[in-house]
Amino acid sequence: MRAVARSGSPVVGSLAAFVLLALLALTVAAQGGGTLFGDRALLEWSLAHRPDAAATLARVVTHTGSGFVPYALVALAGFLLGRTAQQRIRAAAACLVCLVAAQAVRFSVMALLSRPRPAVAHWATDAGHWSFPSGHTTTSAVTAGLLVLAVWTRAPRGRRPIAVAVGCWAVLVGLTRVYLGVHWFSDVIGGWLFAAWWLGLAAYAVTRFAPDAWAETLRGDATTEVRGVPLPGIPGPGAEAGSGRGKVEIVSESDCDAPPPSAAPPGVGCHVRAAEADRIPVPPERDVSQR
Numbered sequence: 001m002r003a004v005a006r007s008g009s010p011v012v013g014s015l016a017a018f019v020l021l022a023l024l025a026l027t028v029a030a031q032g033g034g035t036l037f038g039d040r041a042l043l044e045w046s047l048a049h050r051p052d053a054a055a056t057l058a059r060v061v062t063h064t065g066s067g068f069v070p071y072a073l074v075a076l077a078g079f080l081l082g083r084t085a086q087q088r089i090r091a092a093a094a095c096l097v098c099l100v101a102a103q104a105v106r107f108s109v110m111a112l113l114s115r116p117r118p119a120v121a122h123w124a125t126d127a128g129h130w131s132f133p134s135g136h137t138t139t140s141a142v143t144a145g146l147l148v149l150a151v152w153t154r155a156p157r158g159r160r161p162i163a164v165a166v167g168c169w170a171v172l173v174g175l176t177r178v179y180l181g182v183h184w185f186s187d188v189i190g191g192w193l194f195a196a197w198w199l200g201l202a203a204y205a206v207t208r209f210a211p212d213a214w215a216e217t218l219r220g221d222a223t224t225e226v227r228g229v230p231l232p233g234i235p236g237p238g239a240e241a242g243s244g245r246g247k248v249e250i251v252s253e254s255d256c257d258a259p260p261p262s263a264a265p266p267g268v269g270c271h272v273r274a275a276e277a278d279r280i281p282v283p284p285e286r287d288v289s290q291r
Contacts, residue, residue, distance in 0.1 A: 010207065014200025021133075021193040024186065025113060028132055033115040039184040043118055046179045055124050058176040062125060065136035065173035070143040074099050077143075080150035095146050102142050102198045106133060109194070115187070122181035134183045137174035137191025138198075144170035145199040 027036060063069075078092025107129075115132040117123075129135070148163045155162060174191060177183035 010200040010203035014197050014204060017193050017196035017200060021190060021197055024190055024193065025109070025132070028113055028115055028186065028190075033113070033131075035184060036186040039186055042178055042185045043122065043181060046181060047122060050124065050179065055180065058179050059125050061169075061172050062136060062176040062180060064169070065140035065176075070139045071096065071099065073143050073147055077146040077150035080154045098146065098198075098202050099139070099142055102138065102195070103135075105198070106135060106138050106194060109133065110135075118181055118184065124180040125182060127182035131183055132187045133190030133194045134174060134177050134187040135191070136177055137170075137183075137188045138194050140170040140173040141192055141195030142198060145195060 024036075074095045075092045078090075078095040079088045081091040081095075082088030110130040110132065113132050114130050117127060117131040144166045147166050151162045151166070152159050174188040177188055178185050
């Protein structure tokens with residue numbers, strides 16, 4: 001993804017998200033953890049439009065934003081980013097560390113602000129800890145960002161619809177937290193801003209401190225792969241390029257056998273025969289005067 005390759009883009013996005021997150025957190029602190037713009041109105045709308053079937057579907061969606069599912073998707077993102085087994089292990093470990101570190105920082109922010117959740121009577125699912133920023137929202141958004149990066153980098157086709165689907169999943173997880181009455185809408189906004197800030201910070205860290213590792217992951221192994229297209233040999237000094245289905249292999253000149261006479265290039269045989277004809281002895285001419 002080009003945005004990751006340029007160190008300036010993650011910095012700008014991360015700073016913008018951090019500034020907005022800080023302003024929102026300061027506003028929450030200034031209100032003493034009270035409601036902000038649209039918080040109570042959206043909660044009341046959710047309570048008035050929450051039939052059993054919709055609540056059940058919302059619980060299914062919201063449970064995918066925490067627990068095993070996000071960590072499995074993050075590991076999958078790392079697996080997709082790498083090409084070799086070693087790269088896949090390193091990328092999966094890096095993605096997992098990114099998500100775990102985000103959780104640790106988020107818990108610190110939650111404990112610092114200590115914003116209470118909506119009243120328990122409004123809850124349609126289980127919840128715990130403080131309210132701002134939303135944990136499910138942050139987790140699903142960070143997971144979606146890493147998965148979109150992997151899909152956009154590696155998918156040969158259909159990248160856009162897959163990325164849109166993953167992004168919609170993260171948005172729905174955040175909205176279900178409000179719909180189920182366990183978060184204020186400003187908590188969800190805070191979770192999205194936190195994820196945007198964290199992903200930008202992680203992207204900058206990779207491009208700033210590990211550019212070679214990122215370039216190696218994008219490049220893969222040194223073998224050039226061409227699917228189903230045989231490449232012509234490209235001779236070079238001291239080496240010969242052998243072509244095959246799917247790979248280009250550089251072969252040392254010493255390993256190459258001499259071509260058989262039948263494999264001589266067209267036209268060479270004619271010159272050889274002409275040279276041999278020049279070496280045929282011509283009988284001396286007889287002196288006609290001696291007759």
